[in-house]
Amino acid sequence: MAYQPQFTITSPLLSLIEEIAVLRERVQSATVELAWIPALQKDSRSRNVHASTAIEGNPLTLEQVRALEEGRELEASDPRSEREVLNYFAGLRYVEKHVSKKTLKHEDIFALHRILAKGVMDQGETGCYRSISVQVGDFVPPASGEVSGLMFELLEWWNNDSQELSPVMSSAILHYRFESIHPFADGNGRTGRALALWELYRRGFDTHHIFSVDEYYWEDRPRYYAALKEVRREGEDLTNWLIYCAEGLRHTLDRVWLRIQAFQPRSVDKLVLRPKQERLLQLLQDHGSMTPAEIWAALEVSRQGAMDLLNPLLDAGLVEKIGGKKTGRYTLCKL
Numbered sequence: 065m066a067y068q069p070q071f072t073i074t075s076p077l078l079s080l081i082e083e084i085a086v087l088r089e090r091v092q093s094a095t096v097e098l099a100w101i102p103a104l105q106k107d108s109r110s111r112n113v114h115a116s117t118a119i120e121g122n123p124l125t126l127e128q129v130r131a132l133e134e135g136r137e138l139e140a141s142d143p144r145s146e147r148e149v150l151n152y153f154a155g156l157r158y159v160e161k162h163v164s165k166k167t168l169k170h171e172d173i174f175a176l177h178r179i180l181a182k183g184v185m186d187q188g189e190t191g192c193y194r195s196i197s198v199q200v201g202d203f204v205p206p207a208s209g210e211v212s213g214l215m216f217e218l219l220e221w222w223n224n225d226s227q228e229l230s231p232v233m234s235s236a237i238l239h240y241r242f243e244s245i246h247p248f249a250d251g252n253g254r255t256g257r258a259l260a261l262w263e264l265y266r267r268g269f270d271t272h273h274i275f276s277v278d279e280y281y282w283e284d285r286p287r288y289y290a291a292l293k294e295v296r297r298e299g300e301d302l303t304n305w306l307i308y309c310a311e312g313l314r315h316t317l318d319r320v321w322l323r324i325q326a327f328q329p330r331s332v333d334k335l336v337l338r339p340k341q342e343r344l345l346q347l348l349q350d351h352g353s354m355t356p357a358e359i360w361a362a363l364e365v366s367r368q369g370a371m372d373l374l375n376p377l378l379d380a381g382l383v384e385k386i387g388g389k390k391t392g393r394y395t396l397c398k399l
């Protein structure tokens with residue numbers, strides 16, 4: 065039998081869902097201009113990684129998280145914190161790769177957990193449900209013997225009934241239910257937030273993967289924990305949790321809109337990208353930075369041809385040159 069979430073669609077919730085639809089539409093129509101999407105995706109991924117790992121106390125700053133993504137070494141940080149961050153990047157890449165998966169299985173969740181929790185478990189094993197009891201604050205999740213059955217019911221719901229709900233709601237319900245089962249010995253927070261994001265991607269809510277939803281939970285952690293706790297106090301009624309999560313998405317969409325403004329080309333009216341320029345932005349996103357020679361080899365153009373592609377991107381503030389005149393490399397501009 066599938067999990068049956070309890071909630072009421074109240075008028076505040078409906079208004080929020082409608083507002084979210086309008087804001088999302090505004091973002092979607094702006095993303096027709098593809099120029100800055102790779103940079104925004106990169107930015108959003110780093111912000112999600114930073115926020116979701118910081119929630120449980122990872123001390124690395126957003127700048128340090130960005131540096132790790134670019135393969136740069138950090139001075140004086142501890143290996144476990146770095147591992148946690150690198151794992152989360154890998155977890156998000158796993159989610160992005162499997163975004164169109166129609167049916168999710170226990171094994172998919174195990175695989176994600178294995179990636180996120182590798183080498184950073186305080187107790188228990190990665191990639192399998194817990195065999196011990198756990199506690200979060202004063203909340204005692206179900207006994208370990210019940211976990212597999214509860215997860216089976218949750219997957220039944222996720223693969224079937226959840227599709228009838230707005231992704232705003234199905235993502236929030238999945239997030240809460242996963243945390244309330246607390247299926248792993250450790251790493252439930254990170255895995256649950258990554259699954260909530262997976263649902264938003266899978267349902268095409270965040271087509272370009274540019275919403276950094278986890279910042280909302282991180283920025284007011286006491287409210288996040290209180291909202292989770294309140295569901296139980298209300299006899300597992302999810303109505304207020306849904307409102308809390310919908311407010312988070314509205315906030316996230318307002319923010320992404322501002323970031324889009326910042327990513328708009330600065331010195332030209334509109335930059336219409338040529339296919340090779342799009343390819344170049346993608347390459348810079350994948351590689352972090354590239355020398356001129358690497359660029360012209362990858363794009364199969366002459367040195368002058370590469371500069372003809374690069375110059376408008378430099379003028380528009382999308383790409384910048386770092387390093388010396390002879391040893392210079394090109395990289396995507398940061399916010």
Ligand SMILES: Nc1ncnc2c1ncn2[C@@H]1O[C@H](COP(=O)(O)OP(=O)(O)OP(=O)(O)O)[C@@H](O)[C@H]1O
Pocket residue numbers: 116117119120200201203243244248249250251252253254255256289292293
């Ligand atoms: N009262 C509660 N009811 C249900 N879930 C809760 C409650 N309080 C906190 N949580 C969830 O439990 C997570 C912590 O669980 P756990 O320590 O297994 O996760 P973790 O991944 O190690 O933490 P993480 O969030 O530590 O990075 C929180 O991030 C939150 O999502």
